[in-house]
Every structure is written in C-alpha cells, then in structure tokens.
Amino acid sequence: MPRLLLLLPSTTYRTAAFVDAARRIGANLTVASEQPSTLEAANPAGLLTLDFQHPERAADQAHDFARRHPIDAVVGVDDDTAVVASVVSARLRLPGNPVEASQAARNKHRQRELLAKHNVPAPRFALHPLARDPQELARSITYPCVLKPLHLSASRGVIRADNPAGFVAAHARLAAILDGCDTDFLVEDFVPGYEVALEGLLVNRRLHVLALFDKPDPLDGPFFEETIYVTPSRVPAPLQKSIAQCTERAARALGLMEGPVHAELRYNERGPWLIELAARPIGGRCSAVLRFGGDGVTLEELILRHALGMPIPSLARENVAAGVMMIPIPGAGVLQEVRGVAEAKAVPLVEDVQITAHPGERLVPFPEGSRYPGFIFARGEAPSAVEGALREAHRRLEFVLA
Amino acid sequence: MDEAIRITAEPVDNHRCKFVVSQPLHAAGVRRFASADEAKGSPLAEAIFAIPAGGVTEVIVSGNIVTVVKDNPAPWPAVGKAVGAAIRAAAASGAPPVATKAAPAAGAVDDDVLYERVARLFEDQVNPMVARHGGRVELIDVQDAVVMLRMGGGCQGCGMADVTLRQGIEGMLAQHIPEVRGIVDITDHTSGANPYFQASKK
Numbered sequence A: 001m002p003r004l005l006l007l008l009p010s011t012t013y014r015t016a017a018f019v020d021a022a023r024r025i026g027a028n029l030t031v032a033s034e035q036p037s038t039l040e041a042a043n044p045a046g047l048l049t050l051d052f053q054h055p056e057r058a059a060d061q062a063h064d065f066a067r068r069h070p071i072d073a074v075v076g077v078d079d080d081t082a083v084v085a086s087v088v089s090a091r092l093r094l095p096g097n098p099v100e101a102s103q104a105a106r107n108k109h110r111q112r113e114l115l116a117k118h119n120v121p122a123p124r125f126a127l128h129p130l131a132r133d134p135q136e137l138a139r140s141i142t143y144p145c146v147l148k149p150l151h152l153s154a155s156r157g158v159i160r161a162d163n164p165a166g167f168v169a170a171h172a173r174l175a176a177i178l179d180g181c182d183t184d185f186l187v188e189d190f191v192p193g194y195e196v197a198l199e200g201l202l203v204n205r206r207l208h209v210l211a212l213f214d215k216p217d218p219l220d221g222p223f224f225e226e227t228i229y230v231t232p233s234r235v236p237a238p239l240q241k242s243i244a245q246c247t248e249r250a251a252r253a254l255g256l257m258e259g260p261v262h263a264e265l266r267y268n269e270r271g272p273w274l275i276e277l278a279a280r281p282i283g284g285r286c287s288a289v290l291r292f293g294g295d296g297v298t299l300e301e302l303i304l305r306h307a308l309g310m311p312i313p314s315l316a317r318e319n320v321a322a323g324v325m326m327i328p329i330p331g332a333g334v335l336q337e338v339r340g341v342a343e344a345k346a347v348p349l350v351e352d353v354q355i356t357a358h359p360g361e362r363l364v365p366f367p368e369g370s371r372y373p374g375f376i377f378a379r380g381e382a383p384s385a386v387e388g389a390l391r392e393a394h395r396r397l398e399f400v401l402a
Numbered sequence B: 001m002d003e004a005i006r007i008t009a010e011p012v013d014n015h016r017c018k019f020v021v022s023q024p025l026h027a028a029g030v031r032r033f034a035s036a037d038e039a040k041g042s043p044l045a046e047a048i049f050a051i052p053a054g055g056v057t058e059v060i061v062s063g064n065i066v067t068v069v070k071d072n073p074a075p076w077p078a079v080g081k082a083v084g085a086a087i088r089a090a091a092a093s094g095a096p097p098v099a100t101k102a103a104p105a106a107g108a109v110d111d112d113v114l115y116e117r118v119a120r121l122f123e124d125q126v127n128p129m130v131a132r133h134g135g136r137v138e139l140i141d142v143q144d145a146v147v148m149l150r151m152g153g154g155c156q157g158c159g160m161a162d163v164t165l166r167q168g169i170e171g172m173l174a175q176h177i178p179e180v181r182g183i184v185d186i187t188d189h190t191s192g193a194n195p196y197f198q199a200s201k202k
Helices: A015-024 A055-068 A079-092 A099-106 A108-117 A134-138 A164-178 A237-254 A299-308 A341-345 A383-395 B043-049 B076-092 B111-133 B161-176
Strands: A003-007 A028-033 A047-049 A073-076 A125-129 A145-148 A159-161 A184-189 A194-203 A206-214 A228-231 A259-268 A271-278 A321-326 A333-339 A350-355 A374-380 A398-401 B007-011 B016-021 B026-033 B056-063 B065-070 B135-143 B146-153 B182-185
Touching: A003 A015, A003 A079, A003 A299, A015 A028, A015 A299, A015 B161, A028 A055, A028 B161, A047 A055, A047 B161, A055 A079, A073 A079, A073 A299, A079 A099, A099 A108, A099 A237, A099 A271, A108 A125, A108 A184, A108 A237, A108 A271, A134 A164, A145 A164, A159 A164, A194 A237, A194 A299, A206 A237, A228 A383, A237 A259, A237 A271, A259 A299, A321 A383, A341 A350, A341 A383, A341 B007, A350 A383, A350 B007, A350 B076, A374 A383, B007 B076, B016 B076, B026 B043, B026 B135, B026 B146, B043 B056, B043 B065, B043 B076, B065 B076, B111 B135, B111 B146, B111 B161, B146 B161, B161 B182
Parallel strands: A003 A028, A003 A073, A028 A047, B146 B182
Antiparallel strands: A125 A184, A145 A159, A145 A184, A194 A206, A194 A259, A206 A228, A228 A321, A259 A271, A321 A374, A333 A398, A350 A374, B007 B016, B016 B065, B026 B056, B056 B065, B135 B146
16 A cells, blocks of 8 residues: 655645545555644554754655655645645655655746746736835836735735735735744735636646636635636636636646646736646635536545556546635624524535634635635536525625624 | 424535534434445434435434435435435334334444543543644544544634544544444534634635
8 A cells, every 4th residue: 555645734624625535545544744643552553743944854854754754755735835745855856746846836936937938928016025125116117016925824814905005004004914933025916807716636737627716706805815726717718728728837847747726817809828837735624615527526635546556537527517616804803603504505407605703703804814714615506606606695694803 | 283384504525514403313322324234113214314316324423413414425415305305204213213222233333432532532542632732532422432522612613633543543443443334524614713723714
C-alpha cells in the first residue's frame, strides 16, 4: 500500500475531504501539520509535525521520517503547503512541481514577473516598499488600481483605489493588515471584466480543465469578497477555450508541471486576463460541489490518485450544474446565532448549508477579515437555477451579531 | 402528532447524512443496522432500507438523530425526502420505531465487554491526550463491534477533528482492541463553541 504524506495546516477547511479521499483510495496515510497532534505519540507513523514556516527544515524532518516510513507522494492542500510539498518532494526525489515554480505561484510579485516575461495577459503591476510615503506614491499611480499584499490568501488585504485619496486610505489599511509581516506590496491596474475561476489538474505540464466556474456577482471592489461560483460556465465555448489556453500558458510560465491549479481570470473585449494562479485546489469547502465520473469521485480523490500515480477513472465532471456560495460576512461583531438554516436547506436544489463560524466567534469583514461564516451548496439542471437557489437560501439566513 | 414532527437534514458528505428529529425515536442508547436483515423488527430502519433505489447501507438511530449511509451518488435531497417520510411514518405509528438490542449470540463479540474496554482506553489514554487541547471524547455505545462516539470541548468543530479521529483514535483502537470493526462519530461539529483549531485559510 503506498504511503501518502498529506500536508494539512491546522487551519485548513479541507481536512475531512482529504482524509476521507485518502481512505477511499486505500493509501497509507501520514498527516503532517505545523502543530503537533495530541495523539502523535500514539500513532507515530500516521501523524507528524513539520515546520511549514521553514520548508527546508520541514524537508529535513520529512527525510528523517521517510527513513522509517518510506513515502511515495507528498501533497499540500493550500498555498503555503504547496511550496513545502515541492521542497519535501525534491528532497525525497519524488515527482512534483519544481520548488521555484511553487514559490512563484505563492509570491504574487514573482508570479507577475514570470507572466510578463512570457507574455501572458495580466494586469500591469509594480512592487513598492510599504515604507514609502503613500502621498508621494499616490501621485505616480494610474487609476483605478488595486493594492495587493504579496502573500495573503482569500483576497484579504486586496483593495481598489480610484484616486490618490483612495490610494492613501487603502495603503493605511493594508499596512495595518500586514502589521510588519511584509515590507513590500503590489499595485496593479484594475482590469474591468467578468470574472471566472478555473479548476484544473496538470499532468506532465498539460492542463486538464476540471471545472470552469462563473462568478455572477461583479467583483469591482473596493474589496473583493467572493460569493457565488457556478459551473458549468455560461461563457461562450470559444472564450472558454481561450481562458483554458491562458491558464495553461500561465502555468507553463511559472514552471508548474504536476498537480492541482486554481486560477482566477477576467475577460473583456481584449480577451482573458490572468489575475491569479495558485498551485493548489479551490479553497474553503467549495470543492464539495465537484464530482467526477459516474461514481461521484471527489476532487481530493483525483488529486491524491494523480499524486500516487494511481489510475484516475475520469476527469470529466458530472453532467449537472453545481454551485457554491461563500456566505458573505454579514458585518463586524460577535456571532450569537444563525437563524433560518433549516429554511435555507429547504430551498429546492440546495443540498447543504454549512455554517462554519461558531457561536461567540468574532466576524471581521473584508479586507481585514477573510473567513467566510459558511457555505451553501446547490445542484440542478441549469446554472441559472442553481444560482437562484443559492441566492434564495442565502436570503433566508439571518446572522445575529452582538 | 405526525404534523408536529420537524426533521432537519445535515449531510456530512454525499454518502452520510444526519437527520435531526424534533422528538426522540430511540431513548435506549444507540442502534446500528448494517443491512435490511439486521433491520427486521425495527420499523424505522426497515422502511429506510426499503427506500427504492436509495442505496442505503447503514442506519444508526440514537435518541433524536437518525444517521443514514448510502452508497449511490444521488444527491441527498432525492433520498432525504423518502427518509423523512419513513421517520414520520414510524413516529406516527405508535409502535417503537426501533427494537431494543438483543443479547449477543453465543460466540459473538460481546458489545458490553467491548464497551468496557473502549471506555477504559478512552479514559486512560485518549482523553488525557486530547485534554491538552481542551478536548474530550465520549463513548456513546458499542454496537456490533462498531464504536459510537461524540467529541466535545476543543475537539467539537475543530478543523483537525477528522485527523484526531481517523489517524489517532482509530489507530489506537486497532492496536489495543482489534475486535472493534469501525467508528461512527455522531458529533454535531457545527455546534462547537470553542474549537481548538479553527478553519480560516482559503
């Protein structure tokens, strides 16, 4: 039985999906996290602590572990652990993405440099020190623009500015969010257009499109909180093809070769624009809407099968529409209760409503926050019906904050 | 009576769904049915196994919670309506929806003996470990050598609860009590008020 080293940060939403997938394919599973499990001593072959903050040290630790328990594949589940997985795989001489490629996907500035070098359409960008006088910098910017941190995920800290005053205000918020964690930030052109998300799997550098999601709610700022994803996309087929080609070119520009990719793109009259490319699967609990082949194989199972070189039954998504809503953060405050969950679940086509925020939790809106309070899932014959079901279910929810 | 029953479906994944009923269906511990044959004599479980094309492989009844496991890829809303109807019919019939557990046959694994051993393992080894993260694991029942448990404190709603369960507790049971055939977690993780690790990253 092959041994899989699964890198699961303690704050990931994806634990159950990946652990279940590993069990279904019969892998011998070792879960590594940056925090020790309380039961690690009871199952030293199945639980491991790795220093995710320092990938080289994590590789040393994994190498020691692999002497006792040989490892056949390493899989990360988010931006940080994708880099760690590459470093560990390289140390153990296992297949995976080159370390430089994973690092480029993780660092928004390095990513844009490589996209520009390879003529992949992407917003114009510039790197600036956070310490530079924002008033002075604001005079040199082309508007509208978007300020972005280099490493944060889930659109946290991403702010649009339409003029110098807006830029200075956005700069102050971003500096407070980063709080000394980063010395630089990106400023890039705001690209108007319709946004989509592409979920793919790279196999020997070739992109297999697993799903193309429409994002029917406009993402025009000033903040960029995600809401609804619906697949299949209603974008015309030729444009879908050019979106896939753009994504594959971006993956090649970064040097990515194997495993999941999640890309955010916009398109307008000038065609598709690559906004972000990550060497990881879709975030949150959104992957729950994706099923493949006739047996309802999950995205996580596809990823693990690919990593372990096991046969993949099908890369074709099931033939129905599916959608997920990342429930918008309802405001700032401490969550008391969520009302209307049963009513939301009763909406036709809605399959589940998962509230992931817990009573007593402090909810922080974008751009300072990024934790969605829950997810709504729907499935049906037509994308428009799925989208309508998600909106209706959301309308029935009431978040009580104090 | 029937009209007063409220049922909330809480899918765990595409194969497992909890149905929370507004009134208790089986107060005497937990009953697990792994086949239609095992369900004979328990009208509720019989009806759920009989759902046409339901693909039901397991039914667990504990207090006011009915957990149904199926092996077909159909989404829960299709099967869930039939499960809800079965629950309503069983509750309205006036007969006990679930029969009391029979004594083990001669030579079979004695669940009561297993219960004592699992309880000791939890108290002596598992709980002192998970207590370091403010967690607790409660043994609810052992039925047909399947352990039903509930996680509390820091474990309830914890982002790593599945790791604790599958990589930790399951392994300890396999090592110390190999007669155990499986684990069913009946925790309502959505109600966890103080999870030790909280999911937040995209």
